[in-house]
Amino acid sequence: MKNNFGKKLVVGSLVVALAVPAATGVAAQASEVSSQENVDVVAGQIVPIRQALQYIGASVDWTNAEQIVRVQYLDRTMDIDVHAGTVTVNDRPVPFKGEIEYHYDVIHVPLELINEALGLQLGWDAAEQKPVIAEDAYEVRATSFISQWRSGNEEEAYSFMSAPLKNVFPMELLQAQWGGFAAYYGGHIGDIISIDHDENSVHHNVHLVFETEQVPAALSVRFDHNGNVNDLYTPIGAQGINEPPVYDNPQSYTEQEVTIGEGNLALSGTLTLPQGEGPFPVVVLVHGSGPHDRDEAVGGVKVFRDLAVGLADQGVAVLRYNKLTYEHPIKSHTVATTMQRETADDALLAVELLRGIDKIDSGHIYIGGHSQGGHMIPKMLELDTSGHIAGGVLLASPAVALQDILLEQQLYVVERLEELGIPVGDTSELDVLARQVEILNDPQYDHTNVPADFFLPPSNFYWFEQRDYVPVEEAKKHNVPLLILQGENDWQVTMNQFEMWKKDFGSSSHVQLKSYPNVNHFLVEYDGLSVGMEYGQPANVLKAIIDDIAEWVKNR
Known part of the structure; x- marks a missing residue:
C-alpha cells in the first residue's frame, strides 16, 4: 500500500x-502498547476524540465560531459539525449512528465513526484511556x-x-x-x-x-x-527511477523469499531461479560498503537485481539479500564491529542455506562480491573450511588494505574533478585523511593504543582489525577459481587495483581477469569521466558483464 x-x-x-x-x-x-491481533469495537462506545486521535498522530483542531472539529490524518480530512451533528470526510457526508457528546468540555464521538471515517480499526482501552491498535x-x-x-x-x-x-x-x-x-x-x-x-x-x-x-x-x-x-x-541519499534492463525476461525465472540466518539478526533475501528442474549453479551476491538492500540500489541503478535477472535468464540462479546494516540498522551496531561480521559471515550463512535447496547444485555455489563484498572474498575462502565455495567473482574489488584504497579513491576523484574543470574547493581534508592512514599503517599502534588525532568511524577496533588484511595476498593462499572484473571508468576502485590483481594472478590458470572500457563503479557504461555525478541517472549493469559471469560459472 x-x-x-x-x-x-x-x-x-x-x-x-x-x-x-x-x-x-x-x-x-x-x-x-495496548494491542491485539483482532480489535473488537464495542457498539456504541464513545471516546474523547482529541485524546484518541492525537495518540495516532492525527491533528485535531477546534474552531469555536463554527463549532467544528477538524481532524487531519494522512490523506483524510474529517470535519465534525458539533452544532449540526454532521460529519464529512474529504467534503463527503458520512452517516453514522450514535451521538456527539460533551463531557466536561471534552468532545466524545462514537468509536465506530472514527474507524469508518478514517479507515481505521481502533479499539479503546478504557483503563489506560488510549487506543487499542491491532x-x-x-x-x-x-x-x-x-x-x-x-x-x-x-x-x-x-x-x-x-x-x-x-x-x-x-x-x-x-x-x-x-x-x-x-x-x-x-x-x-x-x-x-x-x-x-x-x-x-x-x-x-x-x-x-x-x-x-x-x-x-x-x-x-x-x-x-x-x-x-x-x-x-533512515535512507542514504535518494533513490532515482530505475528501469528494468532489456535482458530482464520474467518468463525465464521465478523468485522466492528466503531468510538467511535466524534469530534477532536474520536477513530477508530473494532467490532467483531459472525455469526448469535444475539443479542450477548459483551466485551469492555480496554488497559493497554501507547499508544496502538486496538490490544494491544506488541512485538510478539496481546492481544486484540486474545481475540476478540477467544471470537467471542464462541458467544461473542468484541469491541476494538485505545487508545486516540495512535490515537491522540500530541492532547491528552491537555486532557489526568487524568487516567479517558486517559482510563475510552472512555470505557464508547464505551458502549454507543454498546447500539445502533441491534445485541448487551444491557443488557449484559461487560468491559474487561487489566492491567491499569482493574485497572480502579471500577472507570468505579462509573461513570456508569445508570448501563449499566453488569460486569467487570479484566485481570492482580492491586488492589492497581498506585504509589504502580509501585514500587512493579520494585522491583520484580530486584529479578527475580537476580534469573536468569542476571546482574542488578546500582539500585540507585529504591531509587529515592521509594522517589517519599513516596512523593505521604504523605498527606501533593498535586499537588499544591510538594517538589523539585518530578518529575514523565506526570504531578503532574496526579499522585496526582490518588494517593488515590485504586481499591480493590472502587470495594467494587459496587455489579456488576466481573471475576478476573491473570497470575502466571507476574512480572508487581504480584500475591501479585491477593491475595489482593482474600482476599477481595474470598467469594463473585458475584466475581470469577482464576490464571494460567506460564502465563505472556500479558496472554501468558511462561515456563521460565518472566522478559519481551520473549515479542518479537510470541505468543498468552492462550485459557483457553478465554474459561473462554466466559463461565462467557454467564452464566450471
Whole structure:
C-alpha cells in the first residue's frame, strides 16, 4: 500500500544516521502498547476524540465560531459539525449512528465513526484511556509510535519497541535521537506527506516521508511479526527511477523469499531461479560498503537485481539479500564491529542455506562480491573450511588494505574533478585523511593504543582489525577459481587495483581477469569521466558483464 497524498516530493540526497552507542545498554521498563491481533469495537462506545486521535498522530483542531472539529490524518480530512451533528470526510457526508457528546468540555464521538471515517480499526482501552491498535495495523502503529516519540512521550514510544531493540536503544536516548533527526533537516519536521508499507520474511516496513522547509525527511520503521518496532532506518541519499534492463525476461525465472540466518539478526533475501528442474549453479551476491538492500540500489541503478535477472535468464540462479546494516540498522551496531561480521559471515550463512535447496547444485555455489563484498572474498575462502565455495567473482574489488584504497579513491576523484574543470574547493581534508592512514599503517599502534588525532568511524577496533588484511595476498593462499572484473571508468576502485590483481594472478590458470572500457563503479557504461555525478541517472549493469559471469560459472 502506498499513499503520497497528491503532493510533489522533492528528492534530496541527504544522509541521516540514527547513531546509537556500540555497547549494549540495559533496557528501560515501559508498559506495553495496548494491542491485539483482532480489535473488537464495542457498539456504541464513545471516546474523547482529541485524546484518541492525537495518540495516532492525527491533528485535531477546534474552531469555536463554527463549532467544528477538524481532524487531519494522512490523506483524510474529517470535519465534525458539533452544532449540526454532521460529519464529512474529504467534503463527503458520512452517516453514522450514535451521538456527539460533551463531557466536561471534552468532545466524545462514537468509536465506530472514527474507524469508518478514517479507515481505521481502533479499539479503546478504557483503563489506560488510549487506543487499542491491532498488531498487524502497521501504518497506524508507525504513526502512533512517531507521534509519541516526537512529542517527547518517551515511555509510551518505548512501549512500542521490541525487546531486542530495547536492549541496544535505551529509552533516555529516544528524544535526543528525534532531536538529531530534526536538526539535520533544519530543526523542524512537519506533517507526513507519504506513507508506504511493504514486508519481507523478517520485517514489515512502514516508510514515511515528512515535510520540511528544505527537502523531505524519510524514515522507515521496521516491525517484527508481533507488531513491535524492531528497528529504524533512515535512507542514504535518494533513490532515482530505475528501469528494468532489456535482458530482464520474467518468463525465464521465478523468485522466492528466503531468510538467511535466524534469530534477532536474520536477513530477508530473494532467490532467483531459472525455469526448469535444475539443479542450477548459483551466485551469492555480496554488497559493497554501507547499508544496502538486496538490490544494491544506488541512485538510478539496481546492481544486484540486474545481475540476478540477467544471470537467471542464462541458467544461473542468484541469491541476494538485505545487508545486516540495512535490515537491522540500530541492532547491528552491537555486532557489526568487524568487516567479517558486517559482510563475510552472512555470505557464508547464505551458502549454507543454498546447500539445502533441491534445485541448487551444491557443488557449484559461487560468491559474487561487489566492491567491499569482493574485497572480502579471500577472507570468505579462509573461513570456508569445508570448501563449499566453488569460486569467487570479484566485481570492482580492491586488492589492497581498506585504509589504502580509501585514500587512493579520494585522491583520484580530486584529479578527475580537476580534469573536468569542476571546482574542488578546500582539500585540507585529504591531509587529515592521509594522517589517519599513516596512523593505521604504523605498527606501533593498535586499537588499544591510538594517538589523539585518530578518529575514523565506526570504531578503532574496526579499522585496526582490518588494517593488515590485504586481499591480493590472502587470495594467494587459496587455489579456488576466481573471475576478476573491473570497470575502466571507476574512480572508487581504480584500475591501479585491477593491475595489482593482474600482476599477481595474470598467469594463473585458475584466475581470469577482464576490464571494460567506460564502465563505472556500479558496472554501468558511462561515456563521460565518472566522478559519481551520473549515479542518479537510470541505468543498468552492462550485459557483457553478465554474459561473462554466466559463461565462467557454467564452464566450471
